[in-house]
Amino acid sequence: MNPKPKTRIECLMSVVDPIIVKFVPGIFFHRPNPRNLPANALCGFTLIEILMVLLMIGVVLVPMFTKFMSSLSSIEDLNLYQMAAALNTTHMETYRNQPYRQISMITSELELAIPDDLKKKLSSKIQVKEILPGRLLKIVITTTFKTGRKTALSLATLLANQKPMTGFPQ
Numbered sequence: 001m002n003p004k005p006k007t008r009i010e011c012l013m014s015v016v017d018p019i020i021v022k023f024v025p026g027i028f029f030h031r032p033n034p035r036n037l038p039a040n041a042l043c044g045f046t047l048i049e050i051l052m053v054l055l056m057i058g059v060v061l062v063p064m065f066t067k068f069m070s071s072l073s074s075i076e077d078l079n080l081y082q083m084a085a086a087l088n089t090t091h092m093e094t095y096r097n098q099p100y101r102q103i104s105m106i107t108s109e110l111e112l113a114i115p116d117d118l119k120k121k122l123s124s125k126i127q128v129k130e131i132l133p134g135r136l137l138k139i140v141i142t143t144t145f146k147t148g149r150k151t152a153l154s155l156a157t158l159l160a161n162q163k164p165m166t167g168f169p170q
Contacts, residue, residue, distance in 0.1 A: 081150065084122055084143040087114065088155040091124065091141050100161040103128055104137060112141070121146055135161050 091112050095103060112124040124143040131138050140156040 077150070080121055080145065080147075081153065083118060084124075084145070084153045085155075087118070087122070087124060088141050088143055088153060091126065092139065092155050092157060095126065095139055095141075096157065096159060100137070100159065100163075103139065103159060104130065131158070137161075 106126065106128040109125050109127045112126055114122055114124055122143055122145060124141065127140045127142070129138045129140070130136070137159040138156060139159055140154055142152050142154045144152040
């Protein structure tokens with residue numbers, strides 16, 4: 001009687017099983033059947049196998065979870081930074097559209113209006129400095145973060161007087 005031809009998996013298992021048993025003790029592809037139990041009774045996992053899988057999952061998942069949590073806080077920081085930049089841009093456009101004489105009356109640092117939901121996180125100030133008297137102003141809008149994690153975010157521009165007083169009648 002001819003022996004039944006082996007499938008690819010059976011051939012592979014006959015080669016791999018002794019190697020794994022030799023180098024990794026305690027791991028068997030085919031568990032021994034010391035009590036002559038039926039084949040379906042040997043299905044399942046041992047307690048050590050389950051504990052090893054849980055250990056491997058823990059070793060992988062804990063660092064991934066901490067990485068996700070740290071990225072969440074950096075996303076919040078970036079969102080706040082983006083809001084501060086948009087706030088600076090909005091204030092700058094508002095003041096650039098004002099007449100030169102009105103802006104030149106600002107002589108000290110002024111606190112700017114901030115939306116209520118950001119008042120605990122940001123503060124914004126404007127500073128106007130005359131570069132060329134009657135001709136050129138430097139406007140600087142600075143937003144500081146109250147959380148203390150970042151430096152201030154500033155936006156500056158120069159504003160020229162379109163109708164300077166030259167002393168000549170117009």
